[in-house]
Structure formats: C-alpha cells, structure tokens
Amino acid sequence: MNQADVSKLVSQLRIKVNPRLRRFSNPNGPAGRLDKLRKTVTGLIKHERIELNYPRADEARMYAERLISDAIRYGDCHRTTMEMADFWIIEKQLIHKLFKVLVPRFQDCNTSYTRLYKVPSPYPIIYKREDCYRKAVLELRGNPYPSLLPDKQYNKNIIHNILLEEAKKEYRMQKYAEVVANTEEKGKCQTDSPDEKLETSSDISSKPESNKDEHTT
Amino acid sequence: MFSSSRKKIISTSLKGFRCNSQTAEALQVTNRLASNKTKPSQLKFSRIYPEFLPDPKIEFRNPLREIIERMDMLNRRRNVHIPEFYVGSILSVTYSDKHNPEKLNCFVGICIKREGCGLRANFILRNIIDSQGIEILFDIYDPTIQRIDVLKLEKRLDDELLYLRDALPEYSTFDINMEAEVLPEGSEIPINPIKVKLKPRPWLERWERKNLKGVQDLELPEKFYKRAAELADTTSQYDLMKQYMKTIPVEEQYQIFSEIESELNQLEIAQKKQKRKKSFVKPVKLA
Numbered sequence: 001m002n003q004a005d006v007s008k009l010v011s012q013l014r015i016k017v018n019p020r021l022r023r024f025s026n027p028n029g030p031a032g033r034l035d036k037l038r039k040t041v042t043g044l045i046k047h048e049r050i051e052l053n054y055p056r057a058d059e060a061r062m063y064a065e066r067l068i069s070d071a072i073r074y075g076d077c078h079r080t081t082m083e084m085a086d087f088w089i090i091e092k093q094l095i096h097k098l099f100k101v102l103v104p105r106f107q108d109c110n111t112s113y114t115r116l117y118k119v120p121s122p123y124p125i126i127y128k129r130e131d132c133y134r135k136a137v138l139e140l141r142g143n144p145y146p147s148l149l150p151d152k153q154y155n156k157n158i159i160h161n162i163l164l165e166e167a168k169k170e171y172r173m174q175k176y177a178e179v180v181a182n183t184e185e186k187g188k189c190q191t192d193s194p195d196e197k198l199e200t201s202s203d204i205s206s207k208p209e210s211n212k213d214e215h216t217t
Numbered sequence: 218m219f220s221s222s223r224k225k226i227i228s229t230s231l232k233g234f235r236c237n238s239q240t241a242e243a244l245q246v247t248n249r250l251a252s253n254k255t256k257p258s259q260l261k262f263s264r265i266y267p268e269f270l271p272d273p274k275i276e277f278r279n280p281l282r283e284i285i286e287r288m289d290m291l292n293r294r295r296n297v298h299i300p301e302f303y304v305g306s307i308l309s310v311t312y313s314d315k316h317n318p319e320k321l322n323c324f325v326g327i328c329i330k331r332e333g334c335g336l337r338a339n340f341i342l343r344n345i346i347d348s349q350g351i352e353i354l355f356d357i358y359d360p361t362i363q364r365i366d367v368l369k370l371e372k373r374l375d376d377e378l379l380y381l382r383d384a385l386p387e388y389s390t391f392d393i394n395m396e397a398e399v400l401p402e403g404s405e406i407p408i409n410p411i412k413v414k415l416k417p418r419p420w421l422e423r424w425e426r427k428n429l430k431g432v433q434d435l436e437l438p439e440k441f442y443k444r445a446a447e448l449a450d451t452t453s454q455y456d457l458m459k460q461y462m463k464t465i466p467v468e469e470q471y472q473i474f475s476e477i478e479s480e481l482n483q484l485e486i487a488q489k490k491q492k493r494k495k496s497f498v499k500p501v502k503l504a
Contacts, residue, residue, distance in 0.1 A: 002277075003334050004270040004465040006263045012466035019275045021458055031452045066457035087455045 008080075011069040014112040015061065022059050037063050040138075042090045044114070045097060049139035054118065057136035061114050063088065064138075068113045071103050105142050115139050117148055260467070262474045262481060265301045267331075268338030268357060269473060270465045286335040287473070291480050293358045298488050299365055304328050305373030305409060307391055308342060310355055311364040321363060324353055325393050329378035343381055345390040350382065368397045372408045374431035383420040384413045 026032030040060035043050050050057075067088050074081040076099040085095050106113045117137040137148060155161065263270060269290065271283045293299075302308055309325040326342030329352070333339050338357045343350065355362060381389045388411075400406075414433045415424060425435050426445045435441075453459055465473075474481075 002272055002274055002463075003267050003332055003338070004263075004273045005460075005463045006267055006270070006465075006470075008460055008464060009260075009467045010461055010464055012468040013461070017275075017458075017461070021462075030450075030456075034452050034455060062458050062461075066461055070457070084455065084457065088457075 009073075010066070011073050013062065013065050013069065014110075015065055015114070017062060018058070022055055024056070024059070038088055038090060041067065041088050042094060044138055044140065045089060045094050045102070046091065048143035049137065049145050051119065051135060051137050054134035054136040057116055057138040061116050061138055064114055064140075065112060067098070068102055068106055071098055072107055075099070075103075102140070109141070111141070113141055115141060260470060260474065262478065263470050266481070268334050269477065270334060270470060271473075272334050273463055273465055275462075283335065287477060289336055290358055291477060291484075293360070294484055297362060297364065298484075298491070299357060300367045300488075302328060302340075302365075302367050302370065303372045303406065304331050304376060304378060305371055306367055307369040307395065308340075309366045309368055309395070310342065310353075310362060311366075312355070312359070312362045315361060323393075324351075325368065325391055325395060326351070326353070327378065327381070327389060327391060329381055343378075343389050344393075345386045346393070348386065350386070350389065352382075366397060368395045370398075370400055370406060372406055374408065374410060374412075375429055378431070379422070380415065380424050380427075380429060380432060381413065383415050383422075383424065385416060388413045 024033045024036055026036070028035065036056065037060050040050070040052065040056055041064050044060065044064050052060075067084065070081050070084060076082060082095075085098055086092070089095050089098065102113075115138075117139075119135045119137050121133055121135050139145070139148075156165070269287060271278055305328065307325070307327050309323060311321055311323045314320045314322055324342055324344070326344035328340050329343045330341045331339075336356075336358050339354055340357065341352055341354050343352045345351070411431065412433045413431055415435060418437070423441075423445075424432065425437055425441050426448060428449075
C-alpha cells in the first residue's frame with residue numbers, strides 16, 4: 001500500500017526498468033553500491049562506450065538515463081539536479097559535458113539515451129549465476145565510434161537490387177535457352193545413339209532444380 | 218514537437234507546487250522556461266488527488282483494474298463530496314454505523330497520515346476525547362461515509378504526523394464543535410509552522426532518528442543523537458532509481474489526469490454551486 005510521491009517530478013525512462021534494484025553486496029553497504037555505479041556512470045559519460053559485466057551495465061544504464069533525463073528536464077540552474085550531477089560524476093569537468101554536450105544532443109530524442117548490447121563472454125565461460133560473468137557493452141547514442149551492429153543496408157526492395165535480380169534471371173533464362181539449343185542440335189546430329197537420349201533427359205531434369213534454387217535465393 | 222510538449226508538462230507540474238523546500242527552485246525553473254508555453258492544468262490534480270495515481274510498485278500494477286477503479290472513484294465522488302485535504306488539515310467525518318443503521322456518527326480530528334491509492338486510499342484522524350486519544354482510519358471511498366468537511370485546510374512541516382501520538386495531549390486536542398474556516402478562493406494552502414513538544418521517553422518510535430521538522434528539542438542524552446547520526450541514511454537521497462520507483466513519471470500522471478480532468482472539474486463546479494446555495498440565507502421579512 002503505497003501512494004505515489006509527487007514532490008519530485010521525473011520524466012519517464014525510455015528503457016525497461018527492472019522491478020527490483022540489484023544489491024551488489026558490498027562491505028560499505030548501499031553507499032558502496034552507489035560508489036560502484038558512480039564509477040561506471042562517470043566512465044560512460046567520459047568514454048561514451050564501455051565494456052563491462054552485464055549486471056553492472058544494466059544497473060548503471062538506468063542511473064545514467066535518469067541523470068540525463070533530469071538534466072534535460074530541469075537544466076543546469078536547478079539546485080537538486082546540479083547536486084545529483086555533482087554526486088554521480090566523479091570527474092568534475094564532465095559535468096560541463098553533461099549539460100553542454102549531452103543535453104543538446106538528446107533534447108529532441110524520442111528513444112533511450114543509451115544502448116546496451118550483450119557481447120560474448122571471454123573463454124572459458126564460467127556460469128556462476130544466470131547473468132554473472134556475461135559481458136555487455138554500454139554506450140551513449142550518437143557517439144563518435146563506428147556502430148557495433150552489422151550493416152543491414154542490403155534491402156531486396158531497393159530499385160537497383162530489383163533490377164539486378166531481374167538481370168540475373170534474364171541471364172539464366174538465356175543460358176537455359178542456349179543449353180536447350182545445343183542439346184537439340186546434338187540430337188539432330190546423332191539421333192540413333194542411345195547415350196544422347198540419356199544426356200538430354202538429364203539436362204531436362206536439371207532445369208527445374210535450378211529454377212527452384214533461384215526462387216529460394 | 219516533443220520538447221515543446223515536454224516543457225508544457227513541466228510548466229504545469231510546477232504550477233502544481235504549492236509549498237515545500239523546492240518552491241524556490243521550482244520558481245527558478247518556471248522563470249527559465251517561461252518563454253514558450255501554454256499551461257494545461259492536469260498536473261495540479263496530482264497533489265490534490267494523489268490517490269488517482271496508481272501504486273508506484275510495479276508488482277501491484279494492473280492497467281485495467283486501475284481504469285475501473287478510477288471510474289468507481291469518480292462515481293463515488295459524484296455522490297459524496299470528498300474535499301481537498303492534506304496531512305495536518307482538520308476534518309470532520311460523518312459516517313453511518315453498520316450496527317445501528319439509523320444512527321450517524323461524527324468524528325472531528327487532525328489528519329495524521331494519508332496512504333494508499335485507488336479505492337483503498339485511506340487517512341487517519343486523531344483527536345483526544347475525554348482525555349483519551351482516539352484515532353480512526355477511514356477509507357476515503359468507504360460507502361458508509363456520509364459527509365466529509367474540512368474545518369481547517371492547512372499543511373504541517375512533516376509528511377506524517379504520527380509523532381502526535383507521543384506528543385503532549387494539547388497538540389492533538391480539537392474542539393468537536395469547531396467552526397469551519399474558509400480559505401479565500403485561489404489562495405495558497407498555508408503551512409502551519411507549529412513545533413510540537415513530545416512527552417519524555419518511552420515513545421512508540423525512535424523519533425530522534427526520523428529527522429522531524431515539526432518537533433521541539435527532544436531533550437535526550439547525547440548518545441541518542443550520536444547513534445541517530447550513525448544510522449542516518451546519507452546516500453539514498455542520491456539514489457535516482459529509488460526516487461523513480463517511488464513516484465509515477467510525469468508523462469503517465471499527465472495521461473491519467475487528462476482522462477479524468479473534465480470530470481473532476483465538473484465535480485468541483487457542482488460543489489461550489491452547492492456551497493453557495495448553503496451559504497445563502499433567505500432574508501426574513503421584518504414586521
């Protein structure tokens with residue numbers, strides 16, 4: 001039985017929020033947990049792309065998103081937001097980056113400000129818990145590095161790809177016609193030999209197969 | 218497009234700020250964003266009617282149930298006027314007794330806690346009657362409630378006044394036949410800066426650890442304050458996600474209240490009309 005706390009207004013996050021926060025058991029308690037996450041968030045803002053263990057990346061992502069969304073919502077003249085930025089960013093010169101670089105970059109953004117990729121774990125893989133020892137890459141959107149995702153530019157519906165497909169088909173049809181013409185010529189030359197008949201039949205049987213291949217590709 | 222609409226939302230939400238330590242900051246932000254906006258007024262409701270917002274705990278969320286509950290709440294509000302009140306306001310609740318259907322009970326007291334959302338929203342009234350502390354927990358949408366009157370609309374320095382249980386009785390004693398104080402329309406809700414004096418220990422809770430604002434010096438030995446300082450939670454104010462999980466995002470609040478805004482406004486207008494009728498007394502013809 002709770003009532004929503006309406007004293008602080010927050011923007012909706014555009015990422016999936018875990019129902020429970022990870023505890024990251026730590027000798028220093030909750031302060032130590034925040035300290036860990038603080039380092040990650042600072043690193044993310046500094047380098048824009050970092051590779052780390054999955055649980056911490058997932059957790060730090062939510063905090064980074066909150067920090068940026070607050071910076072966008074309230075700006076740098078809001079005391080609480082500035083205190084938060086001061087706490088979450090260890091290297092203080094990066095506070096300027098948050099308000100002067102990231103806020104303008106994400107101001108009109110309709111999606112999340114960060115991306116999280118699961119990446120292969122280093123060999124040998126030790127499965128201790130479900131997502132422990134899994135690696136992840138956490139990055140800010142609009143970073144200067146080349147994309148991590150494979151290039152999916154190829155699209156069969158683009159006009160030049162359609163034209164190329166048609167050209168290929170035409171070429172194949174031409175080839176088949178040539179083959180048929182050749183076999184017919186050979187058949188006329190040597191009508192009596194039984195070997196030729198076998199050859200022609202094999203040619204005919206090969207045609208539909210090749211047609212099938214074309215369709216599948 | 219997106220940013221402009223967001224600014225609108227911010228501006229309204231800041232309009233909803235009535236009082237707390239953030240007011241000054243809020244004003245700063247409004248001034249900063251004052252250039253381009255028109256103010257939709259949905260978000261002022263989230264302070265007046267916080268129970269319309271769903272439970273922030275994600276396990277308890279159920280969108281369909283929330284919609285149906287909101288409809289039920291509005292239906293109840295059409296039958297009984299449930300006024301705006303806050304923790305610290307003095308209310309009088311008239312409710313029928315299920316064991317004695319013809320009898321009406323009336324209880325006057327200070328609201329010391331307000332909790333829950335949806336149809337399960339409730340508040341606790343406290344008063345001292347015949348030198349006996351009495352507290353009654355009312356469900357706001359309880360059908361046995363006949364009438365709720367706000368006798369004094371104000372806030373206190375704290376969000377919960379449970380410490381009144383350990384305070385001297387004069388701080389939670391209120392006259393049953395109290396006259397209602399009417400605030401002029403459009404005025405801000407006043408904050409009562411009263412500081413309560415607590416009885417000496419033993420208490421129901423360790424109040425020195427609760428960081429209370431509305432309490433006089435507790436007069437405890439030094440070791441109590443030391444221990445309180447040791448246990449004080451200095452980090453959770455920076456835990457952005459904890460804050461996020463305790464509240465409902467502005468976009469969602471905006472959506473909820475834009476659905477029911479017109480209904481709530483109609484109810485308010487109907488109530489004002491009724492009030493005027495009541496206050497109008499037909500002049501008596503003199504001889």
